[in-house]
Amino acid sequence: MDLKAIRNQIDTIDNELLVLLNKRMELVKQVGSLKRAEKSVIYRPEREQEILRRLEDLNDGLLTKSAIEAIYLEIFAVSRNLELPQRVAFLGPEGSFTHQAAESRFGGMGEYLVLPTIRSVFDSVETGRAAFGVVPVENNQEGIVPETVDLLREKELQIAAELYLSIHFTLVSKADSLKDIKVIYSKDIAFRQCSVFLREYFDENVVEFIPVDSTSKAAKLAAGEPTSAAICSSISAKLTGIPVLFDNIENSDQNRTRFLILGKDFKNQPTSRDKTTIIANLPHTNSPGVLFRFLKEFNDRGINLTKIESRPSRNGSDFGFWFFVEFEGNSSDPAIRQIMDMHEGHLKWLGSYVRMS
Ligand SMILES: C=C(O[C@@H]1C=C(C(=O)O)C=C[C@H]1O)C(=O)O
Numbered sequence: 618m619d620l621k622a623i624r625n626q627i628d629t630i631d632n633e634l635l636v637l638l639n640k641r642m643e644l645v646k647q648v649g650s651l652k653r654a655e656k657s658v659i660y661r662p663e664r665e666q667e668i669l670r671r672l673e674d675l676n677d678g679l680l681t682k683s684a685i686e687a688i689y690l691e692i693f694a695v696s697r698n699l700e701l702p703q704r705v706a707f708l709g710p711e712g713s714f715t716h717q718a719a720e721s722r723f724g725g726m727g728e729y730l731v732l733p734t735i736r737s738v739f740d741s742v743e744t745g746r747a748a749f750g751v752v753p754v755e756n757n758q759e760g761i762v763p764e765t766v767d768l769l770r771e772k773e774l775q776i777a778a779e780l781y782l783s784i785h786f787t788l789v790s791k792a793d794s795l796k797d798i799k800v801i802y803s804k805d806i807a808f809r810q811c812s813v814f815l816r817e818y819f820d821e822n823v824v825e826f827i828p829v830d831s832t833s834k835a836a837k838l839a840a841g842e843p844t845s846a847a848i849c850s851s852i853s854a855k856l857t858g859i860p861v862l863f864d865n866i867e868n869s870d871q872n873r874t875r876f877l878i879l880g881k882d883f884k885n886q887p888t889s890r891d892k893t894t895i896i897a898n899l900p901h902t903n904s905p906g907v908l909f910r911f912l913k914e915f916n917d918r919g920i921n922l923t924k925i926e927s928r929p930s931r932n933g934s935d936f937g938f939w940f941f942v943e944f945e946g947n948s949s950d951p952a953i954r955q956i957m958d959m960h961e962g963h964l965k966w967l968g969s970y971v972r973m974s
Pocket residue numbers: 645648659660661662664665668692693694696697700
């Protein structure tokens with residue numbers, strides 16, 4: 618077949634796709650009307666995951682799993698926009714890893730609110746300025762993001778979904794040579810994640826490391842100063858037009874960050890692949906066996922714990938603490954229900970959502 622003939626066929630298929638996509642949108646609109654009548658939530662991450670899984674199982678063509686995901690996540694985002702346009706807040710500025718994470722779920726067409734701090738993302742969802750908020754919660758090299766975990770305890774928001782992103786850092790600067798660099802800007806966590814590279818190439822007695830709110834803010838600052846550098850994502854290097862001196866400078870090439878999508882009064886339908894996150898404010902945490910007995914309840918019921926972190930309660934001068942706990946399953950599972958009931962008043966449910974790891 619010649620080029621023209623092949624392209625004719627492509628055109629025919631695109632025409633069919635357009636008709637089908639519009640048919641899909643008609644149905645989505647009906648779903649939207651039903652949801653509005655029932656005052657139920659528009660975003661159903663568990664339903665989207667179910668569709669993806671079904672299509673990936675069904676697929677026997679050239680499309681890879683991630684290609685199907687990329688296409689469909691955009692279709693879902695456009696669909697939701699038709700049901701009810703919903704603003705999504707994320708920890709900015711533009712070009713941050715959180716921006717990348719937000720776009721991967723809410724699409725390129727979404728309406729975004731770029732906010733300067735994790736707290737302001739929580740606030741915007743709490744006050745309804747945004748329907749959803751995207752924040753980082755942990756990195757597999759660095760552990761949890763304390764601000765996010767503390768705010769999950771403080772605020773009354775829920776986790777609608779989680780997602781994972783591979784993180785790569787670049788060193789950017791307008792300096793001609795490394796020895797001209799006097800200042801390096803980045804986010805504190807990024808400095809730690811690139812510590813091996815920094816030790817090898819820079820003398821901390823000569824170069825000043827200045828932590829700022831985000832890696833993209835770091836790139837913007839460095840773009841305006843000829844003897845400064847920044848550690849940032851390649852997307853913010855591109856957005857600020859600052860030259861990349863080194864790529865992939867992170868300590869581990871297995872560097873992944875987990876993000877949470879936060880909603881208000883949000884509850885997913887249970888699936889068979891859920892994870893649940895809670896805050897445990899156990900009484901008398903300094904007494905022997907309190908944590909042991911709590912964990913034993915999970916073990917006795919065969920519930921797989923995936924995370925436990927302790928955080929200071931900041932209650933006067935004492936050394937009390939509370940726990941950020943995650944485990945497999947949905948809060949409506951009878952075994953999990955039992956534990957929640959047993960500790961009523963001491964456990965705060967933050968969400969049950971499809972497990973992505
Ligand atoms: C159409 C719906 O609303 C949203 C859009 C979806 C879609 O495009 O398939 C799926 C789930 C929801 O996030 C639905 O709930 O079925």
